[in-house]
Every structure is written in C-alpha cells, then in structure tokens.
Amino acid sequence: MSGRRRAAAVLVLAVAALPLLAASCAGPTRWQKPGASVEDWDRDEGACRARARSLAEKEYRSRASEVGSPIHGSGSTFEKEMAGYDLRRREQALFADCMRAKGYVPDKGATK
Numbered sequence: 001m002s003g004r005r006r007a008a009a010v011l012v013l014a015v016a017a018l019p020l021l022a023a024s025c026a027g028p029t030r031w032q033k034p035g036a037s038v039e040d041w042d043r044d045e046g047a048c049r050a051r052a053r054s055l056a057e058k059e060y061r062s063r064a065s066e067v068g069s070p071i072h073g074s075g076s077t078f079e080k081e082m083a084g085y086d087l088r089r090r091e092q093a094l095f096a097d098c099m100r101a102k103g104y105v106p107d108k109g110a111t112k
Contacts, residue, residue, distance in 0.1 A: 029096070031104040048098035056091035 033040070060083070096106075 030107040031099050032107045033102070033104040036104070044099070044102045044104070048095050048102065051098055052091045052094035055094050056087055059090060060087045 031041075031045070033044075036044070063083075
C-alpha cells in the first residue's frame with residue numbers, strides 16, 4: 001500500500017472512530033436498586049467490576065494469542081489502541097449485564 005493510501009486509510013478510520021470516542025467520554029452510569037443499602041451497593045459493584053474485568057481480559061488474551069492479531073504484535077499502533085478501546089467497552093458491557101442481573105437499573109437522569 002502506498003504512503004498516500006495508507007495515510008488516507010488511517011484518516012478514514014480515525015474519523016470513523018470519533019463518535020465512538022465521544023461516546024466513551026460520557027460520565028459513568030449511576031445504578032439504583034430499590035431497598036439496596038450502601039453495603040449492598042459496595043459489595044455488588046465490586047463483585048461486578050471484578051467479574052467484568054476478569055472476563056474481558058480473558059477474552060482479550062484469547063484474541064491476542066491469534067497469530068496475525070493486531071493485539072499479537074502485527075498490527076499498527078492504531079489497531080492496538082482500538083483493541084484496547086474494545087476491551088474497555090466490553091468490560092463496561094459485562095459490568096452493566098452483571099448489575100442488571102443483580103437487580104440494578106440505570107438511572108437515566110444522572111451520572112455517578
């Protein structure tokens with residue numbers, strides 16, 4: 001691929017990633033559960049964060065072991081950064097799933 005084409009491809013990818021990056025700048029979700037105490041919240045939030053991190057990192061390592069994977073070392077810096085972004089997004093989704101499974105719902109009108 002010529003230098004011009006590579007630069008154009010990187011520019012297109014960067015522009016395409018802007019909405020994703022902007023969305024990630026939103027504040028964290030505040031979760032609520034009627035009747036939950038502060039102790040309940042602390043326990044559930046900690047357990048969900050740990051589980052989400054563990055599962056997301058396990059998935060990340062699994063993908064990283066694939067030969068030719070951008071995470072494995074053959075990708076550009078941009079590809080590696082996007083893989084890291086994907087890891088964080090996956091961790092957030094797993095955390096939200098866990099909180100919902102414990103009976104919490106997002107408070108649409110507030111951020112933590």
